[in-house]
Amino acid sequence: MSARPKRLLAILLMTSGLVATSALADDTHGLAAPVSAAPAAKPVPVDKPEKSDNALIAELPADSVTHHDLTLAAGHLGYTATAGTLTLRDDEGAPSAKVFYVAYVADGQQVARRPVSFFFNGGPGAGTAFLHLGAAGPVVLNFPAANPTDGANAQLGPNPDSWLRFTDMVFIDAVGTGYSLPEKPAKAPKQFWGVKQDGSAFADAIRLWLEANRRQRSPKYLVGESYGGIRSIKTAYALQTEQNIPLAGIVMISPAIEMNLIGSTDNPLADAILLPSLAAAALERDHKLTPQAVDDAYRYAFGPYLSTLAGPPLGADAAHDFYGKVAAMTGLPEAVVAKERAQIDPQAHDVRSRDGRLYSLYDGTLSIADPYPEGIDNGDSPEPVLAGYGLAYGNAFTGYVEDALGFRTDLKYDLLNLAVNKAWDYKEGGDLISRGMPDLRKLMAVNPSLRVFIANGYFDLTCPFSGSRWLIEHMPVGRDRVRLKVYPGGHMLYTRPDSRAALAHDVSALYTGSP
The missing domain is CATH 3.40.50.1820 (Alpha/Beta hydrolase fold, catalytic domain)
Incomplete structure (x- = not known):
């Protein structure tokens, strides 16, 4: 990767x-x-x-x-x-x-x-x-x-x-x-x-x-x-x-x-801290957000998710199951999760861009029309809050x-x-x-x-x-x-x-x- x-x-x-x-x-x-x-x-x-x-x-x-x-x-x-x-x-x-x-x-x-x-x-x-x-x-x-x-x-x-x-x-x-x-x-x-x-x-x-x-x-x-x-x-x-x-x-x-815990790269603990927010945004977009659902995501993040990231490399079948679980929680395509090895970079364009909409780092439920729906280098993709409203x-x-x-x-x-x-x-x-x-x-x-x-x-x-x-x-x-x-x-x-x-x-x- x-x-x-x-x-x-x-x-x-x-x-x-x-x-x-x-x-x-x-x-x-x-x-x-x-x-x-x-x-x-x-x-x-x-x-x-x-x-x-x-x-x-x-x-x-x-x-x-x-x-x-x-x-x-x-x-x-x-x-x-x-x-x-x-x-x-x-x-x-x-x-x-x-x-x-x-x-x-x-x-x-x-x-x-x-x-x-x-x-x-x-x-x-x-x-x-x-x-x-x-x-x-x-x-x-x-x-x-x-x-x-x-x-x-x-x-x-x-x-x-x-x-x-x-x-x-x-x-x-x-x-x-x-x-x-x-x-x-x-x-x-x-x-x-x-x-x-x-x-x-x-x-x-x-x-x-x-x-x-x-x-x-x-x-x-x-x-x-x-x-x-x-x-x-x-x-x-x-x-x-x-x-x-x-x-x-x-x-x-x-x-x-x-x-x-928020500015590091390849830090499993930082990844675990991020995952529940990704899950909460997906729940909100699907009109399923509840405190219990978010708490479940938190416990998964600091339990099976963190131990899997910190553990030995997964075999093909186990990796497929793991990436599928993370994809289902976050609403991201499994191919994107697999490419990231389940350590999601929220700045990546293919993480932020879905169905012609570009989502914000500052609010994972807030989006604008993606000016580059075909894909673009991450640094060229605008931030709806940072460069917007x-x-x-x-x-x-x-x-x-x-x-x-x-x-x-x-x-x-x-x-x-x-x-x-x-x-x-x-x-x-x-x-x-x-x-x-x-x-x-x-x-x-x-x-x-x-x-x-x-x-x-x-x-x-x-x-x-x-x-x-x-x-x-x-x-x-x-x-x-x-x-x-x-x-x-x-x-x-x-x-x-x-x-x-x-x-x-x-x-x-x-x-x-x-x-």
Whole structure:
């Protein structure tokens, strides 16, 4: 069998640097127009101008504070939005970066008891527009129900499932993404674009916001998506050990936690982790998806399937039976399974292409017309999310932050900076690729009140739900404080309205301490 291509981290989230043409309505969808008013909390201090090697820094406007009203099932909720930047500094006190953030603070709340959550996406190199407009913010980007891959006709509207009803929110873009800019671009890779320094930078930004807004006593949560899973763990560890800030909880959505379980090739354990998601997608396409059927696929994957892959080579008859079983579970042709020797590469064109449709790595049930139904090299086959509707979040966010939040700039919002992704240093200590579980184990041990919620989509082939389940099952400490919930959907499970609503409901239980 020919060498299988690596499942590169570049597929983890979410889109490329292309510009989409999603529709953005002219009004602000019920949001109040921006006004110049000081927030109730202490504003972020404005730094004196200091020399920067990055001319784009001068294009960042002053912080903008606006007031809005959100209609929820329980009534109206007034809130204050701040779109602005935080200044990170190096060990000598010199500015090292301007970090863009958007904060939403509910009006009239007791801040000592009101939780505050800090959001970030992954990539690495992705901005927070996905979680911001997709899951938790007060405004959501809705895709046409008749064609969820149609980003050109996506529309912004109020989010009835906004997390603002149970937590204040701060969305932070990593340096090099969104509107976050390094002061010295030549030093950015060493300063920011690596596992440990990234966690430290986010921890520092969080400390700055907490101090400026007098929120040190508030319960604190982190929310990360995709590579943001590892990022949330590393940031939590940096907050605990570098900033003296313990957390109340961590929420991970479609997380990458152990890269060797999703980014490796010819790894039987990684193959076993992928198989139940392939099976779940096939069940959904056949309208047979049930929790029991998925659980059966999980047990087969980590039982007979894994032992067969790791065992001695099969004889002809046994191989035929094995490949037939895997083909029946995944809905793939037996010839394709045999060619892959049952170690399915989800990027392969003949795995993704069926009956003239091309299926997504991010959602195994979502497809577009295959532009190459006759077959093509894997690298030339487009990804419906990566190069498709996911791009709509970038254009929509640019319009929203300017029109509704009053943060106006000619700078491009970097939805995914591929230069950051390419330059990322995954090494940490003696590990050649980043790992989250060692630090999570320590956090769960030293912070006995820390609770973790993990959300996965059944049909996500990039960060399969089985990886989260298997890791939780093998946690030696704190397992009773980690909850996993799997939803109908893919990597961006929140693009499905029902799953977005269920996610908000389930996450709120983490904040209230409900089981």
